[in-house]
Amino acid sequence: SSGKWQIHIDRLLADKRLVYFYPDIIRTGNIQKPHLDVLLDLIRKDVVSPDRANCLRYGSVTEGIDPQTIADFCLSLAKLGSQASWSAxxxxxxxCFGNKGSIEKxxxxxxxxxxxxPLHKDQTVTAMDAHHWHDMAEKxxxxxxxxFAIxxxxxLISACRLGLNHGDIWHxxxxxxxxxxxxxGDSLWPMFGNAIAQAKGIELYWLQQLLDRENSFSNQMPSVLSMVPVDSVISWCEELPELGPSFVANCVNILETVDGMQQPSKLFVALLVSFGDDKRVASSLSANMGTRGWSGSLVPYLEADKAALGLLLEHESGNVRRWIxxxxxYIDRQIQDESIKDDEQNLGIF
Incomplete structure (x- = not known):
């Protein structure tokens, strides 16, 4: 009965050797607000560590609690430190996963x-933490x-000061x-633009990682900058000529797929038109273009790049024509070198 269950809980609380197991024992019955209040008190007094509250996650042990009560408990728990905020x-x-309709309430x-x-790499405990953060935010x-978007x-900007997990960034x-x-984008891009302008060292690196494209063999993802109006990005670059153009050149999608065909992206072309005579920009774009993952021979990838870039050989801008x-x-030389490697490999030489 609930009465006997509560008697056992009270006995456990009275025993310093057993009080550590308080979160486990309340899982075995009908948890109510007073039980949650006691748990918070034990955590505040360092009798129970915040991560011990994690045992309330599974087994639907909180399903009988009304939404506002569990929300108040989690808000109070989150105030007890970084680890506690993840537990909350x-x-x-x-x-919410087990109580449909609770999100709206x-x-x-x-x-x-x-x-x-906290999203920085020293605070996320498991990949599941980041998944819960991402999924709840999406909902x-x-x-x-x-x-909320701001x-x-x-x-995210705050997390860049200390660094993120690459896996969390990708997924x-x-x-x-x-x-x-x-x-x-109209509200968020100015925030990121200001953060980039003020960042140095490791923070600037992580901001770039956050906005950069992904072009590995297993992970293809466009740059976040592709979601920002081209004019907004170019205007920002014009305001920060020493930093902006080369930063964007490192992140931009040089090619994008439209209706199944690869073609140069609008931001890439606009960047070349405005800043293609800057050696730093030209160099960063070349390095960007060469960053990829592939399987098998590299030659087909290079030929596809050449075909897509060739669309700009007659562009009205001299900056564009020159870089292209x-x-x-350079691609032609790469194709020649890679073809030799392929032949050697086919012969068993390499």
Whole structure:
């Protein structure tokens, strides 16, 4: 009975050797607000570590609690430190997963729990943490919410000061940021532009990683900059001629697929038109173009690049024509070298 169950809980709380197991024992019955209050008190007093609250995530042990009560508990838990904030998000995520319709009832607390967790690489505990953050943010963004989008962007910018996990960038943060920039770019791009302008060292590196394209064999993802109006990016570059153009050149999609065909991206062309005479920009674009993953012979990839870039050989801008001609010449040399390697490999020499 619930009475006997509570007696066992009280006995455990009275025993200093057993109180550590308090989160486990309350899982075995009908958890109510007083039980959650006691757990918070134990965590505040360092009797129980914040991560012990994670046992409330699974087994639907919180399903009998009303949405506002569990939200209040998680908000209080999140205030007890970085580790506790992740535990709070995990608990509320699994609660919402098992209680359909609860997101609409506790939308505001959920937003706070999502934006309060630290995203830098020293604080995320598991890949599941980042998944919960990403998935809950996506669910909340089904309702247009510019303020929440701005808060998420500030959260990402803040994380760049200490660094992110590359895996989290590829699978969670960059996909979410792409969606944010697509829907709220007018508000968000100035924020990122200011952050880039003020960043130095490692922070600038991580901001670039966040906005950069992905072109590995297993992960193809366009640059977040492709979601920003071209004129906005070029105007920003003009305001920061020493930093902006080369930064964008490192991140931009040089080629994009339209109706199944590869062609030069509009931002790439605009960047060349305005800044193609800057050696730093030209060099960064060449390095960008050479960053890729592939399988088998490299020659077909190079030939596809050459065909797509060839569309610009007669472009009205001298900057564009010059870079395209130089890079196609470089591709031709690469094709020749790679063809020799392929022949040697086929003969078993290499």
């Amino acid at each position: 998000l995990d608990i509320i995520y699994m609660y 506790i939308r505001e607390p959920l937003k706070l729990l999502v934006i309060e967790v 909340l963004l089904k309702v247009h919410d510019k303020e 808060a998420l962007s500030n959260q 969670y943060t960059k996909p979410l940021l792409s969606d944010l920039m697509r829907d709220y 001609k130089n890079h196609i010449d």
